[in-house]
Amino acid sequence: MARLLVQLKLRLLTNALRSSTPAGTTFIISTFFALVVAVGGFYVLALFRGLSASVDLTTVIFTAFALGWLILPIFAFGLDGTLDPAALQLYPLRTRPLAAGLLAASATGAWPAANLLALLGVTVGLAAGGLGVLVALIAVPLQVLFCITLARLVTTSMARLLRSRRGKDLAIFLVIPIFALIELLGQVIPNAAAHGGITAASFAGVDAWMRWLPPGLAAHAIQDASHGHPGTAVARLALLAAVIIVLGWLWIRSLSRALVTADTSTGSSQLRGSALPLARYGLRGTVAARFWIYQRREPTSLVYWAMTAVIMAVVSASTILGPHKHPGVVIASAVVGAGFVGYFHANSVGLTGPPFIIEALALTSRRSLRAYFSGQNLALAVIAVPLLTAISFGLAAAIRHPMQAVPATAVALAGLGAALGLSNILTVTLAYPMTRRTGSPMRQAAPGYGSYTFGGMLANLVGVAVAVTPVILAAAFTSTAPAAVRTPALIICSASYGLALARAGVQIAAREAEGRLPELCQTAIHSTI
């Protein structure tokens, strides 16, 4: 059974490589990144040699790998055909050989191999002496086995949920911590480290509680063996092995249940309230109501707002964490935040997908199209204005320049107007279908439309930056004016300016859309929800 499932996994991998579709490209990129993680992980762990906090840092990295194994299979549930027990439900298979086979299949592939190679960096960075290296050679495979068993347990027990609509929603929300982590590792920590805000010593003592988690047991067993405490090292490894056995037992039980559990219902619940809010305010109010509901109920929309907040924080992070405070970064955050609000909604036809047909069949005139776009902007502004204002105030407080929040909010208001207007125009002139790749919870531009996404982002960021220049200049020239006069004047003028820009965008978009509705319908039809 193990051999058969390993062969199945290898066949799935080689088929992905042979595929002429994006799956082939994804496979090559994934394998390349696995290689980068293997080499990079080994190198980083080896660099810890001689550092006072080497065991703390190793524990953090071991725990990070375990978290990766915990989260990523949920995120990519549909990608690995061997992850879902339902695929094997109809075959006459006994649970134990099936479990051994599934475990072997999990250990097959570029990422498990990359995990093993990366963690073997401890043989250079943490292990000392023959006994230390020997324990490291046992601890690392045990840590990888722990990660695989943990991932199997989680995906098997959550399989029913992950196949359902709610599970797919949950997977989309996991984009937020992953995105935040990427920004943290790629932007914030390198910047903070460059300015001396974070050093290796900052990690000393972080494993006070992590050492008792399974990854900590593996790292500390190597440390104990290297420091001449073989008995403690063996005890820690035995404890880790016991944890793996318990997880394996729980997984086999879960697998037995999953193989005989029907999965036809998504277990939906009834919604409260009956009225479509704002519907009494004409077509504009009706469309605003639909977009407003989607901003609350559609996970992708919530992810876009969370990503906007993260991006704004990242832009200001170097100043917040670094020794030098640059008040201007709060304004830069506002510009980038507004630009990304526009970018995330710049393809609303593709994002709406096939249901846009229902709207298109009712949009009969330029006037109704104006109402459509302004209703959409209204719903987005109800969220974007307080969000960007609150973040601007928060960032200004974090850099200890609270008054900087006033020009930042003014810039955000003007920038949002420009961004929404631009997103309306781009929705019509640069519409492209959105598709969902197998296993990916987030939708992306359909193959061949990648440049449209990039063009939309560039147009929004540059457009917003240009549009807010008069506001930034006005804020600079009035910086010495009394706050009681400057604050309301700046906010009211910027809001009015933003409103005018949004209105102009709506007018242009409605005029352009009037002659392009059939083409927009085709873009919508070729999108997936």
Add this chain to the structure above:
Amino acid sequence: MNQPTSRSAAMELQPTAIEEAEVGEPAIEVRGLRKSFGPKEAVAGIDLEIAAGSLAGLVGPNGAGKTTSLSMMTGLLRPDAGQVLISGLDVWADPVAVKAVIGVVPAEARLFERLSGEEMLEYAGRLRGLPVAEARSRAAQLLDVLDLAADAKRLVADYSTGMRKKAALGCALIHNPPVLFLDEPLEGVDPVSADVIRRLLTRLAGSGSTVLFSSHVMELVEQVCDHVSIIDKGKIVATGTTQQVRGGKTLQQAFIDLVGPRATDEEGLSWLGSSSS
């Protein structure tokens, strides 16, 4: 063996050879409609006339051009050539007027997944300019008739295929359109939901509205339609009253004779069956 018969039947049932039953003024008129996607000609010049008050079926094998034709008739896809008139209004010259008089149920029930069934129908009604109270009242009545009242407050995302089809039909009917287009309305629908849809369509046509739908279910078309058109390889190969197109056979047989049976080689499956080992 059936091949010569099907070819001769096709010759006999050319659209021009069939005498159209003049029931009333045409509600749908299609003239020389064409559409190509690259080198492939999806619709190769179709002509069609559906009288007002008809319940008409458009049948054809997969890839025959049914969805493409319906998309062009409803203003969702720009044709390369040809003209479509709905109640005398040109779809491509006066889309504003045409949209007001048609309802469309696309092949895949394309609904807003994150709205409840009730919100979905109310939204469709408000988009069509109905007053709030009227939109809510009609939405409630349609949900009741379509047997969706108990699920009115559930998200459309959690609806089954049949429920989605019924909700999509509700959205298309809420403004009481004189002409209704449906693309495969019974695809993947259970018999109970299919019966609800069938009864609603019959009632609608009985009240004077015109219904044109595409379907693979020959029994349904034969039972409910007074007009049938068969499309194959982008061309209408037969059109007329159901009786005329059937030509004394079942519609299923007439359809197979016209579009040609698919050659099969079942000898390779000699192992199949409980008597084989």
